[in-house]
Amino acid sequence: MVLDWCHGRLPAFKLLIPFSCEDLSSLGPAPASLCQLVAQRYTALKETLPLMAAAGSRLLFVFHGLEHLNLDFRLVGTGLCSDPEESEAPAAIIVNLLRKYMLPEASILVTTRPSAIGRIPSKYVGRYGKICGFSDTNLQKLYFQLRLNQPDCRHGAGGVSATPAQRDHLVQMLSRNLEGHHQIAAACFLPSYCWLVCATLHFLHAPTPAGQTLTSIYTSFLHLNFSGEMLDSTDPSKLSLMAYAARTMGKLAYEGVSSRKTYFSEEDVRGCLEAGIQTEEEFQLLHVFRRDALRFFLAPCVEPGHLGTFVFTVPAMQEYLAALYIVLGLRKTTLQRVGKEVAELVGRVGEDISLVLGIMAKLLPLRALPLLFNLLKVVPRVFWRVVGKSREAVAQAMVLEMFREEDYYNDDVLDQMGASILGVEGPRCHPDEPTEDEVFELFPIFMGGLLSAHNRVVLAQLGCPIKTLDALENAQAIKRKLGKLGRQVLPPSELLDHLFFHYEFQNQRFSAEVLGSLRQLNLAGVRMTPLKCTVVAAVLGSGRHALDEVNLASCQLDPAGLRTLRPVFLRAQKLGLQLNSLGPEACRDLRDLLLHDQCQVTTLRLSNNPLTAAGVALLVEGLAGNTSLKHLSLLHTGLGDEGLELLAAQLDRNQQLQELNVAYNGAGDTAALALAKAAREHPSLELLHLYFNELSSECRQALRDLGSTTEGSAQVVVSLTEGTAVSEYWSVILGEVQRNLNSWDRGRVRRHLELLLRDLEDNRGGTLNPWRKAQLLRVEGEVRALLEQLGGPGS
Numbered sequence: 001m002v003l004d005w006c007h008g009r010l011p012a013f014k015l016l017i018p019f020s021c022e023d024l025s026s027l028g029p030a031p032a033s034l035c036q037l038v039a040q041r042y043t044a045l046k047e048t049l050p051l052m053a054a055a056g057s058r059l060l061f062v063f064h065g066l067e068h069l070n071l072d073f074r075l076v077g078t079g080l081c082s083d084p085e086e087s088e089a090p091a092a093i094i095v096n097l098l099r100k101y102m103l104p105e106a107s108i109l110v111t112t113r114p115s116a117i118g119r120i121p122s123k124y125v126g127r128y129g130k131i132c133g134f135s136d137t138n139l140q141k142l143y144f145q146l147r148l149n150q151p152d153c154r155h156g157a158g159g160v161s162a163t164p165a166q167r168d169h170l171v172q173m174l175s176r177n178l179e180g181h182h183q184i185a186a187a188c189f190l191p192s193y194c195w196l197v198c199a200t201l202h203f204l205h206a207p208t209p210a211g212q213t214l215t216s217i218y219t220s221f222l223h224l225n226f227s228g229e230m231l232d233s234t235d236p237s238k239l240s241l242m243a244y245a246a247r248t249m250g251k252l253a254y255e256g257v258s259s260r261k262t263y264f265s266e267e268d269v270r271g272c273l274e275a276g277i278q279t280e281e282e283f284q285l286l287h288v289f290r291r292d293a294l295r296f297f298l299a300p301c302v303e304p305g306h307l308g309t310f311v312f313t314v315p316a317m318q319e320y321l322a323a324l325y326i327v328l329g330l331r332k333t334t335l336q337r338v339g340k341e342v343a344e345l346v347g348r349v350g351e352d353i354s355l356v357l358g359i360m361a362k363l364l365p366l367r368a369l370p371l372l373f374n375l376l377k378v379v380p381r382v383f384w385r386v387v388g389k390s391r392e393a394v395a396q397a398m399v400l401e402m403f404r405e406e407d408y409y410n411d412d413v414l415d416q417m418g419a420s421i422l423g424v425e426g427p428r429c430h431p432d433e434p435t436e437d438e439v440f441e442l443f444p445i446f447m448g449g450l451l452s453a454h455n456r457v458v459l460a461q462l463g464c465p466i467k468t469l470d471a472l473e474n475a476q477a478i479k480r481k482l483g484k485l486g487r488q489v490l491p492p493s494e495l496l497d498h499l500f501f502h503y504e505f506q507n508q509r510f511s512a513e514v515l516g517s518l519r520q521l522n523l524a525g526v527r528m529t530p531l532k533c534t535v536v537a538a539v540l541g542s543g544r545h546a547l548d549e550v551n552l553a554s555c556q557l558d559p560a561g562l563r564t565l566r567p568v569f570l571r572a573q574k575l576g577l578q579l580n581s582l583g584p585e586a587c588r589d590l591r592d593l594l595l596h597d598q599c600q601v602t603t604l605r606l607s608n609n610p611l612t613a614a615g616v617a618l619l620v621e622g623l624a625g626n627t628s629l630k631h632l633s634l635l636h637t638g639l640g641d642e643g644l645e646l647l648a649a650q651l652d653r654n655q656q657l658q659e660l661n662v663a664y665n666g667a668g669d670t671a672a673l674a675l676a677k678a679a680r681e682h683p684s685l686e687l688l689h690l691y692f693n694e695l696s697s698e699c700r701q702a703l704r705d706l707g708s709t710t711e712g713s714a715q716v717v718v719s720l721t722e723g724t725a726v727s728e729y730w731s732v733i734l735g736e737v738q739r740n741l742n743s744w745d746r747g748r749v750r751r752h753l754e755l756l757l758r759d760l761e762d763n764r765g766g767t768l769n770p771w772r773k774a775q776l777l778r779v780e781g782e783v784r785a786l787l788e789q790l791g792g793p794g795s
Contacts, residue, residue, distance in 0.1 A: 033086055149167055245293060414496075445504050516543075519549075591622035690717065
């Protein structure tokens with residue numbers, strides 16, 4: 001409204017003056033006139049102050065957040081005042097404006113939480129309006145289109161701009177999910193949750209600020225909505241609204257996580273809200289929370305089969321509040337609740353009695369009694385040991401939730417979040433099918449995120465402080481448990497979740513100690529979005545120990561992802577980048593990696609990427625200056641004759657390479673022979689793979705002869721046989737075919753396998769050695785089995 005007025009879109013008002021009631025309440029009872037308040041808040045309006053009285057109804061005051069002020073409309077409490085120049089307490093000025101005793105013709109707009117409506121008598125109110133949310137899904141879609149197309153949402157990681165098509169695709173998927181998934185549409189009825197959805201999508205698809213985490217988004221979201229607001233400004237406890245929500249909604253959320261449920265009955269909700277309430281003041285606080293904030297956290301379920309129950313407005317909010325409930329130490333056993341009070345009482349009494357008896361013992365023979373009462377001092381120490389055990393139990397619960405075997409083969413948490421917002425492409429499950437067990441993999445991740453320094457600062461502003469010592473002790477307990485359970489080999493999606501936990505925790509020293517034993521990074525099959533690349537690089541990029549193997553096969557990597565992950569690649573000895581659709585432009589980044597002075601990669605697998613000859617031209621530049629690489633696989637990379645000829649001409653510039661695989665590249669006789677001759681003259685090359693290229697039988701025989709003429713030269717693998725015997729590399733060739741059967745051109749593979757089969761049959765007919773015949777028959781059987789899988793003739 002203020003911005004509209006500034007741009008001339010509210011012509012009915014000549015002057016608009018907004019005030020924050022929270023700011024006015026901070027002034028306390030210190031007297032000030034209305035003119036002084038305006039001049040203090042808006043220096044530029046000093047010259048227009050004389051116009052306030054003359055503006056009449058064209059003057060609009062806006063008072064935002066009335067719940068922060070305690071207004072007393074009784075004459076005995078607030079006297080009458082009509083002069084804007086007269087000094088009064090800020091609350092008294094607002095009361096007289098609302099009474100229409102001061103500036104009676106001025107228009108006034110007041111915003112307040114529902115529980116504070118009664119603080120203004122209805123006779124002073126001309127109109128009530130309740131802002132509920134988006135009543136039309138088209139308004140939701142319009143909001144998402146505007147928000148996701150804002151300039152700050154257009155840029156991805158590394159400053160790469162998202163294309164209009166990508167942004168439109170995101171909006172379309174979100175719109176389809178809003179139409180088909182009624183629960184998320186119900187959540188987005190509240191505009192603030194539309195902001196959270198957009199912020200989460202921005203985080204998942206285009207992370208820009210360094211160090212931003214998912215936990216910080218949710219913490220900032222709650223800070224934007226509640227700031228440090230008190231639940232009830234009239235209550236002497238001055239309890240913050242967020243602290244009350246953490247105690248009540250956090251309890252409900254944690255009980256749901258513990259029992260693996262997301263749907264709650266009215267009895268469940270009432271039980272958590274009313275637990276421990278004994279006084280009238282506590283019932284009043286509960287009434288205020290029900291009116292003002294309960295609907296923000298819980299929503300009636302609109303899914304078929306669960307009508308009449310309640311769910312958290314967005315699923316991740318349940319896990320966030322459950323984590324907050326734990327890290328704030330609100331979950332206490334009966335022993336802890338009673339024991340703390342008893343321990344403190346006994347400790348104080350014991351000190352007093354011991355002091356008195358210590359004095360009396362000097363005069364009377366009662367020396368044994370102070371010793372007995374000194375035992376009372378042990379009680380507090382025993383209690384704090386129990387507290388320490390509870391921290392161990394919290395850490396144990398968190399780690400067990402993180403490494404649940406039932407969740408080993410589902411998607412990683414980032415993909416799960418994306419699917420919950422954008423939906424799942426493809427057919428949905430039938431409603432009659434049994435539902436899968438609920439997954440709460442964000443719960444332990446949020447626990448780590450809430451312990452980070454940045455989030456603890458924001459939580460303190462929300463009235464939910466976490467002491468540094470408590471955070472440190474919790475982190476130590478978590479580290480001990482992770483050290484024991486974190487050494488097990490995890491499936492790729494679970495390993496990424498583990499790394500994401502460390503990313504959320506934002507503590508490099510902690511991560512370095514816990515991940516010091518990690519030697520293999522296997523993320524094969526995980527869709528490596530820009531965010532996931534950032535997560536892996538942030539957590540592992542600063543480590544010092546070498547990684548034996550980094551496997552990123554079939555991860556949909558792009559050149560930007562390669563650049564982000566370079567710090568991790570520099571620590572790897574074996575690097576697998578197969579099946580990533582990497583083109584020639586990616587070879588520029590691979591060249592820079594090979595030329596880096598800290599590169600220690602010994603094995604580089606680039607098979608099944610469309611590198612082409614243009615990419616190889618860049619790779620050979622990296623090979624020329626590299627001293628670590630020994631094994632290079634360029635299997636099925638579209639090199640053709642030009643690519644092999646480039647390798648043949650530049651191979652001698654590298655003196656360490658021991659194995660080169662250029663099989664299945666569509667190369668002809670001339671290029672293959674040229675590369676084989678270069679390999680024969682190479683000082684270190686031991687093995688050259690040339691099978692499945694477009695080679696004539698004469699060329700294959702010439703390559704066999706070439707490999708056998710010079711002792712100690714590179715061995716050339718072109719077939720399953722060597723003379724009349726089976727090649728020692730036959731299992732390597734057929735293993736590659738088996739692994740890539742679904743991604744290679746089936747007709748082309750069938751043709752090559754049929755040639756190999758005829759070669760085997762000819763060699764079997766040309767030998768009388770029964771042992772060789774048996775070996776050839778065995779390999780023939782393997783080839784026939786592959787042909788049957790391809791749908792070709794088995795014989």
